[in-house]
Each structure stands twice: as C-alpha cells, then as structure tokens.
Amino acid sequence: MHKFSFLVFHRDYPEFLEKVREIGVVHLIEKQEDVPDQVRDKYDLIKQVQWVVKQLAKRDAGETTPGEPITDGKTAFEDVRAYYNNLDEKFQQLTLLQKEISQVRPWGDFSKEVIRKLAGENLHVKFFTVAASRFQESWYEEYPIEEIGRHAGQVYFVLIQQGEEEPGIDAEEMRPPERPLSELLHYRKKLEEDLDEINSELDKYVLNALDAIKVYGYRLKEEVDYTNALANTDKQADEKVMLMEGYVPGEKNERLIAYLEKNNILYITQKAEEKDKPPILLKNKKFAEKFEMLGDLYSLPKYNELDLTPFFAPFYMLFFGFCLGDAGYGILMGIAALLLKKKVRKELKQIMGLVFYLGVSTFFFGVISGVFFGIPLFDTGLPVYKDLAARFEQQDTDINMLLFYLSLILGGIQIIFGLFLKAINETKQFGWKHAVGTIGWILLITGSIALYGISRLTGVPFADLNPAFYALLAVSGLMILFLNNLNRNIMINFGLGLWNTYNMATGILGDLLSYIRLFALGISSAILGFVFNSLAVSMSGSIPVVSILVMTIILVIGHGINLFMSGLGAFVHPMRLTFVEFYKNAGFSGGGKQYNPFKKIT
Amino acid sequence: MEPIIFAYIGIGLMIGLAGIGSAFGVSMGGNASIGALKKNDEAFGNYMVLSALPGTQGLYGFMGYFILSGYLTAGMSWATAAAIFGAGLALGFVGLLSGIRQGQVCANGIAAIGSGHNVFGNTLILAVFPELYAIVAFAATFLIAATLPL
Numbered sequence: 195m196h197k198f199s200f201l202v203f204h205r206d207y208p209e210f211l212e213k214v215r216e217i218g219v220v221h222l223i224e225k226q227e228d229v230p231d232q233v234r235d236k237y238d239l240i241k242q243v244q245w246v247v248k249q250l251a252k253r254d255a256g257e258t259t260p261g262e263p264i265t266d267g268k269t270a271f272e273d274v275r276a277y278y279n280n281l282d283e284k285f286q287q288l289t290l291l292q293k294e295i296s297q298v299r300p301w302g303d304f305s306k307e308v309i310r311k312l313a314g315e316n317l318h319v320k321f322f323t324v325a326a327s328r329f330q331e332s333w334y335e336e337y338p339i340e341e342i343g344r345h346a347g348q349v350y351f352v353l354i355q356q357g358e359e360e361p362g363i364d365a366e367e368m369r370p371p372e373r374p375l376s377e378l379l380h381y382r383k384k385l386e387e388d389l390d391e392i393n394s395e396l397d398k399y400v401l402n403a404l405d406a407i408k409v410y411g412y413r414l415k416e417e418v419d420y421t422n423a424l425a426n427t428d429k430q431a432d433e434k435v436m437l438m439e440g441y442v443p444g445e446k447n448e449r450l451i452a453y454l455e456k457n458n459i460l461y462i463t464q465k466a467e468e469k470d471k472p473p474i475l476l477k478n479k480k481f482a483e484k485f486e487m488l489g490d491l492y493s494l495p496k497y498n499e500l501d502l503t504p505f506f507a508p509f510y511m512l513f514f515g516f517c518l519g520d521a522g523y524g525i526l527m528g529i530a531a532l533l534l535k536k537k538v539r540k541e542l543k544q545i546m547g548l549v550f551y552l553g554v555s556t557f558f559f560g561v562i563s564g565v566f567f568g569i570p571l572f573d574t575g576l577p578v579y580k581d582l583a584a585r586f587e588q589q590d591t592d593i594n595m596l597l598f599y600l601s602l603i604l605g606g607i608q609i610i611f612g613l614f615l616k617a618i619n620e621t622k623q624f625g626w627k628h629a630v631g632t633i634g635w636i637l638l639i640t641g642s643i644a645l646y647g648i649s650r651l652t653g654v655p656f657a658d659l660n661p662a663f664y665a666l667l668a669v670s671g672l673m674i675l676f677l678n679n680l681n682r683n684i685m686i687n688f689g690l691g692l693w694n695t696y697n698m699a700t701g702i703l704g705d706l707l708s709y710i711r712l713f714a715l716g717i718s719s720a721i722l723g724f725v726f727n728s729l730a731v732s733m734s735g736s737i738p739v740v741s742i743l744v745m746t747i748i749l750v751i752g753h754g755i756n757l758f759m760s761g762l763g764a765f766v767h768p769m770r771l772t773f774v775e776f777y778k779n780a781g782f783s784g785g786g787k788q789y790n791p792f793k794k795i796t
Numbered sequence: 797m798e799p800i801i802f803a804y805i806g807i808g809l810m811i812g813l814a815g816i817g818s819a820f821g822v823s824m825g826g827n828a829s830i831g832a833l834k835k836n837d838e839a840f841g842n843y844m845v846l847s848a849l850p851g852t853q854g855l856y857g858f859m860g861y862f863i864l865s866g867y868l869t870a871g872m873s874w875a876t877a878a879a880i881f882g883a884g885l886a887l888g889f890v891g892l893l894s895g896i897r898q899g900q901v902c903a904n905g906i907a908a909i910g911s912g913h914n915v916f917g918n919t920l921i922l923a924v925f926p927e928l929y930a931i932v933a934f935a936a937t938f939l940i941a942a943t944l945p946l
Contacts, residue, residue: 491918766923
C-alpha cells in the first residue's frame with residue numbers, strides 16, 4: 195500500500211475527483227468525524243431504495259404485460275414507495291375490518307334506521323349472547339326476545355325493552371354493532387379490489403422500472419461518496435488549493451500515476467506506515483482465495499501483519515474432512531459443487547469452489563477412516579480394508595484409536611507451525627530481535643520431540659540422551675526467559691519470560707487436547723450414518739416394493755439430517771481451531787479495515 | 797439389583813439429559829430467531845444455523861447409547877455396568893448444561909444480528925466453546941466403550 199497526497203487547484207478539483215473516481219483505486223483517508231445531516235439523510239434514502247428494490251425483486255410479476263420501460267429511477271422509486279405505503283395502510287384497514295366482520299357476523303344484517311325509530315317510541319333493542327347450554331326456552335314466554343342465530347356454541351338474541359327498566363335476564367349484554375354485515379362486506383370487497391389494483395400496478399414496475407430504480411440507488415451512493423470525498427478534503431491557502439490523501443495498492447497505481455503525470459498534478463507518494471493504519475487488501479492466489487471468506491468472519495490482519503489465510507487454508511480443509519469423514523458425503527459435496535458452480539451468481543462461485551475442496555478432503559478422510567454413507571468399510575471384508583483390519587488386530591489396535599492419535603498429531607503440527615509463523619511475523623513486523631523468545635519455544639518443543647523420536651527409533655533409553663536434553667533446556671530456557679526481546683532490559687525480559695512461560699505451559703496442553711474434537715466429530719458423523727442405515731434395514735419390513743420405498747425414505751432423510759448436522763459441526767469446529775488455537779499460537783492480532791476505494795458503481 | 801439395571805439407569809441419564817439439553821438449547825435459539833425476524837427478516841439463514849448448533853448434544857447422547865448398546869447384556873459384570881453408568885452420567889450432565897449454555901450464547905448472537913450487528917462469525921466461534929466439553933464427554937464415552945470386555 196502506498197500513501198498518496200494530492201495537491202490540486204480548486205478550479206480543477208471537480209474534474210480531478212471525477213477522474214480519480216473513474217480510475218477507482220484510491221482509498222480515501224477519512225478526516226471528518228461527524229456525519230453531516232445531509233449525508234445521513236442520503237444514507238436513509240439509499241436504505242429505502244434498497245428496500246424497494248428488494249421488495250420488487252421478490253415479486254412474481256406473472257403474466258403482467260410489460261409497458262414502456264421507465265428511465266427516471268427517482269420518480270419510479272417515489273411512486274413505488276407511495277404504492278407500498280398505500281398498500282400497507284389498506285392492509286391494516288383490511289385486518290381491522292376482518293376482525294369487525296367476525297364480531298358482527300352472528301348478528302347478520304339489520305337496519306340501523308329501524309332501531310333508531312323504535313328508540314324514538316321508547317322501545318330499546320338490546321343485543322344479548324349466552325352459552326347455548328344456558329339458554330332457556332322458557333325465556334320466550336317471559337321476555338320479549340327473538341333469537342337471531344347460533345354460532346360457536348353461543349346463542350345470539352335481541353330483546354325489546356320498553357322504558358328504562360332492566361329486564362334482568364341471565365345473559366351477557368353486547369355492545370350493539372356499529373354497522374350491519376352487508377355494509378362491512380361491501381367495504382371489504384372494495385378494499386380487496388384496491389389491493390389488487392395496487393399489486394398489479396407494482397407488478398408493472400417490476401418489469402418496467404426495477405433497473406432504473408437500481409441505477410438510482412447506485413447514483414445516490416455515488417453522490418454520498420462524492421460528498422464524503424469533498425468533506426475529506428483539506429482546503430488550504432484560502433481555499434485555493436485542495437489537499438486530498440488516500441491509499442493505493444502498489445500494483446494498482448500505474449493508471450493513476452500516468453494520469454497525474456499527464457495533467458501535471460502535484461502529488462507525493464510514500465510507502466504506507468503501520469501507525470497510520472492503512473486499509474487491507476488481501477492478495478491470495480486461487481486456492482487460498484476461497485478461504486478468505488472464512489478469515490473475514492474473524493478479522494482482517496493488521497497492516498504489515500502476515501495474512502494467515504494461505505497457512506490455515508490447508509489445515510482447515512483437512513480438519514473439515516476429518517470431522518465429516520465420509521467418502522460418500524465427500525463425493526456428493528464434490529458433485530454438487532461442480533454442478534452448481536456453473537449455475538450460481540458470480541459471488542457464490544467462490545463458495546462452490548470452497549465446497550468442492552472440502553468435499554475432496556471429506557472423501558479422502560472417508561477413505562482413510564473407512565466410512566461410505568455410514569457403512570463401516572473395515573467390517574465389509576473389501577480387499578484392502580480386510581488386510582488392514584487384520585493388521586490392526588495383530589497390533590491390538592483399530593482405526594479409531596489411530597484416528598484419535600492422528601487428531602492430536604495434526605493438532606501438534608498446526609500449533610508448532612503457528613509458532614513458526616509467529617516468529618516470522620515478529621521478525622517481519624519488529625525485527626528478529628523480538629523473535630528470539632518464540633524461536634526458543636520452537637527449539638524446545640521440536641528438540642524435545644526429536645530427542646524422544648531418536649530414543650524410540652534407535653532403542654537408546656531416553657535417560658542416555660539426558661545431556662543433550664539438558665543442553666536443549668539450557669539454550670532454549672536462556673532464549674525464552676532472558677533474551678526474549680533483545681531491545682529490552684534483561685530483568686524486564688525475565689519477568690515477561692516467566693509470565694509467558696506460565697501462559698505457554700497452561701495453554702499449549704489445552705490447545706493440543708482441543709484437537710480431540712476432530713476425532714470425536716468424525717466418529718459421531720460415522721456412527722450417526724450407521725444408525726440410520728441400521729434403522730432403514732430393520733424398519734423397512736418384508737413387503738416387496740414397500741420395504742424398498744420405506745428404506746429409501748429413511749436413508750434419504752437420515753443421511754440428509756446427518757449431512758446437515760455433522761456438516762455444520764465440521765464447518766464450525768475447525769473454524770474455532772483456526773481462530774482460537776492456531777491464531778493464538780501464531781500471534782495473530784488482526785483488526786485491519788477493508789480496502790474500499792472511491793470508485794464508480796454504475 | 798442386577799448390574800444391567802444400574803447400566804440402564806446410566807443409559808437413561810445419557811440419552812435423557814443430553815436430549816433435554818439440546819431441546820432447551822435449540823428452543824432458545826428458535827425463540828430468539830422469531831423475535832429477531834421481526835426486526836431483520838433477511839438473516840433467517842444465519843438464525844437457523846445458530847439455532848441448530850446446540851442440537852448436537854442430544855445426538856451425542858443417543859450415539860453414546862449406540863456405542864454402548866452391544867455391552868448391555870443380561871449377564872454383564874458389575875464393572876461393565878459401572879463403566880456404562882459413569883459414562884452416562886458424564887455425557888448426560890455435560891450435554892444437558894452445555895446444550896443450555898450454548899443455546900444462550902446462540903440466542904444472544906441471534907438477537908444481536910437482528911439488531912443489525914454483524915456478529916454471525918463471532919457467535920459461531922464463541923458458541924462452540926461450551927460444546928467442546930460435550931464432545932470431550934462423548935469421546936470419553938467412546939474410549940470407555942473401547943476398554944470394555946465383550
């Protein structure tokens with residue numbers, strides 16, 4: 195990343211900004227602290243446009259005949275927004291109306307006018323309801339009542355009351371309905387027609403104006419970017435000279451420099467410094483690039499910090515395969531990824547690429563652990579697996595025990611690899627003098643493993659190698675405790691070295707054990723697959739065609755569940771191993787912000 | 797008491813408690829999802845993945861039973877029964893509590909995503925912290941089964 199400072203005469207500035215935007219490589223340095231109201235309003239508007247675009251895109255325009263395409267995105271957006279507001283309002287009215295209809299329905303139709311006239315004659319119509327079980331036929335003789343209807347176990351009736359005296363009937367009096375049913379139904383019909391009309395109008399906009407509205411949204415975004423660019427410009431020399439600063443990745447600056455030189459624009463360029471916190475643009479090649487989206491879930495590296503994506507990518511792939519570990523699922527994933535890759539949008543192509551790699555690894559580990567759609571291959575007597583199973587039995591072990599150790603070994607490799615990266619990272623960022631402590635740890639761990647290995651391979655007892663071990667301890671101990679940072683006082687180094695040793699001693703064992711999850715998840719996915727296979731066989735019965743049908747259903751649903759649950763675990767757990775165990779040992783701190791250049795969108 | 801009764805009590809605890817843990821966990825996620833959908837209905841995929849995370853404990857409990865089922869015979873020894881009971885106790889309780897706790901982490905993450913914070917990745921990472929112990933208990937069950945005489 196290079197830092198560019200441009201000095202431009204104020205009259206040339208708009209043209210300059212336009213050109214810089216067209217070239218689209220400069221990440222502007224933000225200077226203003228508050229967002230002005232005007233910009234905030236624009237952001238709100240952009241959100242509304244995005245909402246409208248999303249709503250329109252969701253609609254199925256069906257057989258609407260497309261009219262003239264609308265080119266004015268702004269008007270189209272405002273119209274559509276108004277339609278949606280109207281739609282909302284009408285919909286709420288309809289909901290209220292439905293409620294009212296359900297209350298009035300038992301009373302049916304009546305004339306308000308007649309009721310009012312009767313009231314004028316001192317005859318008051320009262321509305322009552324009572325549970326059908328409590329309604330007494332004798333009431334007909336005792337009171338002037340008339341049953342209107344029965345609904346949901348209730349009897350609805352009216353009573354004509356003369357004068358003010360309460361009739362004292364044992365039923366619940368209801369509030370008289372405001373409007374008769376026919377009026378409500380008529381009103382509902384009208385509302386539904388209105389809704390249909392609005393919807394068909396909106397459908398027309400889907401076909402005629404969606405693109406124009408999208409473009410309007412992009413324009414607004416560009417306007418905001420432009421306003422921000424202006425706000426981030428320093429006005430110098432009585433506002434005659436404009437000073438703008440920004441970052442440009444080294445390999446993208448050719449066109450910009452050519453333009454600046456050609457137009458005699460004054461600029462200064464220098465290598466970006468870490469203290470200014472320049473933006474981050476990751477540069478990974480084909481394979482590792484696909485894993486960038488996983489790394490993004492955690493954090494981008496700091497400037498100057500080693501990007502760990504290419505280093506965790508192969509491990510992540512292996513770990514995923516270890517956790518899912520089924521050759522059949524691996525094949526399914528691989529085929530699905532290859533088929534979908536051609537069909538999906540551009541952004542999803544990367545994901546399909548990732549799924550393909552993970553599928554390959556799943557297949558590979560499925561072959562190793564001998565699992566194919568939950569079938570344990572070691573028990574099947576297939577040629578290679580039969581020999582292997584016999585050999586394991588001779589040595590009193592089985593594939594699962596080996597996988598258990600393999601998970602720990604892979605973990606150990608990743609942790610030591612992480613420490614190597616930490617040493618490289620420290621050297622890259624601060625110089626080798628800062629990395630001595632880490633190198634001491636690497637020496638201690640790899641040296642001890644090497645000595646243990648030698649003693650096992652050559653048959654020499656470990657006690658005989660003690661002198662070498664003590665020498666190793668002395669050298670690495672010196673590096674860890676006293677020389678961990680050659681630029682510091684040795685006593686401070688000692689204190690920090692002790693603290694560091696405490697952290698390593700408690701941390702590294704826990705980190706290593708954490709890798710057991712690879713083994714356990716692998717076993718769990720294999721067993722669950724096996725469980726569904728046995729269920730399918732035992733529950734399918736013996737009726738010729740039906741049994742095959744039942745078996746297929748159980749197998750498809752069962753393996754579907756297993757693929758989802760175990761796949762989720764296999765996705766998440768290696769991610770934790772990457773971000774917690776690996777990143778910690780590799781000394782990753784992160785916190786960079788994304789490179790986001792000022793550029794044209796439309 | 798016959799040894800097999802003791803062993804089956806362990807199995808019951810294993811399947812039952814781990815299953816209850818998952819049931820609690822996934823419902824917490826589900827409840828939070830429904831609330832979050834009201835604010836932000838575009839992230840349903842994220843909510844679903846997070847809600848499903850605490851579902852594994854119940855499966856571990858069930859698979860623990862599956863691993864041990866071959867040893868549950870009428871004439872089993874007290875040592876085998878005790879091993880099965882111990883494994884059941886461990887996997888059952890760890891599954892119960894880690895399922896509930898994991899559900900809480902997921903529910904908070906879902907609520908945060910609903911309010912517009914982009915914390916899906918962070919929640920995924922943090923949510924698997926409590927699950928590790930259920931995985932370890934499951935691995936221990938597997939290792940216990942490996943030591944039992946047939």
